[in-house]
Amino acid sequence: MTAVPAPDREHGRGRLLVRVRPASPHGDGRAREHADKLWTAVRAADVYSAADLVTNALRAGLDAETVLLDVIGAVQRKVGVEWAANRMSVADEHAATAVNDRAIATLSAHRPTPARGRVTVACVDKEWHALPARLLAEVLRLRGWQVDYLGAQVPTVHLVGQIHRAGSTVVCLSGSLSTRLPVAHAAITAVQATGVPVMVGGRAFGVDGRHARLLGADAWASDARGAADRLAAGPLPVPRPPHQAVDDLPHLADREYTMVTRWARGLVRRTFQDLEQRLPTLRDYTDEQRGRTAEDLGQIVEFLAAALYVDDADVFTDFLAWTAEVLTARGVPAHAVLPGLDLLDGQLRGFPRARGLIADGREALGPFVRTRPVPAPAP
Known part of the structure; x- marks a missing residue:
């Protein structure tokens, strides 16, 4: 790595x-x-x-x-x-x-006087990429909506409190990273429990909106124009009664997502330690390089957990392919990712879904990996 x-x-x-x-x-x-x-x-x-x-x-x-x-x-x-x-x-x-x-x-x-309803626009908690939400907020204002724009990483409890104070008729949530899907699900559920419908958008929810549907959002839009057009077409449906994540996502009953999330720090630490034994050159890294390598491993585990949450291999494989593209652009061989995947796989022997995702990840890296031997995992 x-x-x-x-x-x-x-x-x-x-x-x-x-x-x-x-x-x-x-x-x-x-x-x-x-x-x-x-x-x-x-x-x-x-x-x-x-x-x-x-x-x-x-x-x-x-x-x-x-x-x-x-x-x-x-x-x-x-x-x-x-x-x-x-x-x-x-x-x-x-x-x-x-x-x-x-x-x-x-x-x-250059904004008209608000003549429509009131909309809250926010990023889900832990989501820093605020500009897409900002663009949506401005488009809605231009089209006559009264908009409360809350910006990046809005904790769900504060989002719900703002809705009660402002009297919003709809909430628009933005998320760019798939690792935010679990907290997005919590936000969708909490807002709907107030009786306010939720529209979501952003790459995290899938280019076709698959994760928006899976998580129970009342509407999804691929971009700001689509979101504004959907709101102009009429009110969103009344939210269904409150529900639990495990009811929406029965695959969570295997607890693989829960356990991988709970053990994430330990998985990263053990993988890093094993990498030092497997790749002696890592011992010569500077503190900054070691820190970044640990961050890389942390990102792999986070995306693995997100893929487990929505039961979608594309969440993990798309991330690994993106990582390979970036590594290649920076002159780092993409095969450097493989030892970390192998070591994670060894720690997750009792997790068939997680291991299946790691196998899919190896396959996704295939086009980016030069033909060269990679050391086998330690027994």
Whole structure:
């Protein structure tokens, strides 16, 4: 296992998982032209030029929603791609996001008087990737909704408290990382228990919304326009009665998710110790490299647990394929992941679902792994 040389890989991971989409039918050559100019400002970390570009785009005849989604949104997606390709550092990515956030704020004066219901928009707890939710909040405001935007990682208890205070008629929850699905499920259930329906969106819920349906959300949208269109089409259905996770997800009865989550720290620690015996070069790592290697192992265990929670191998295999892409872009051989998987497999002998996911993970890494021998696990 070799560390990826970036101090905030999770932040970049969330960016990449918002895959580049085809150009929106709402966009045109003018939108692409302004997006190119905004990209130049973003790379220069020039917040003033970015604000001017937004103003100029509006004066050129682009509507505010197109500027939000086909100019600012397009640039942010490119930021994720450039980070993953190792053409932007984490610091560059953070600076770019700050510039785009300032560009969004420039549109604040271009909002109609609220004429629809009240919507709460928030990220699920532990979800730091707030810009997609911010874009949705701004689109809904442009379309006449009164919006309470709560930002990143909102604890469920505070989300429910805000709903009671504000009297929201619908809650929109955003999640980019699949590891947030268990807390997203808790948030969906808690909000529905208040009688308020929940719409979810973001890569965590699957490109086809499969995890939104599995977790009992009242609606799912693939992007901000789709979410706004769905709300405009009519009220969401009344939530069903409160329920328990094990009732929704009967596969949790095997307790593999519970046990892997409970033992996560121990699994990482034991795997790291075994790696030191299996790969002597790891003993020569700097403290920073050792810390990053431990973080890599922690991420593998987290995504394994998330895949167990929703019983979907794609959650784990997509993460490993993404990791292989990033490692390769940074000159680190993807086969470095395999010893960690082997050692985890050895610790999970009584967990057939987890071991099946690890086997799927090895297969997913196949296209990225050069043909070379990998040491067998210690007996």
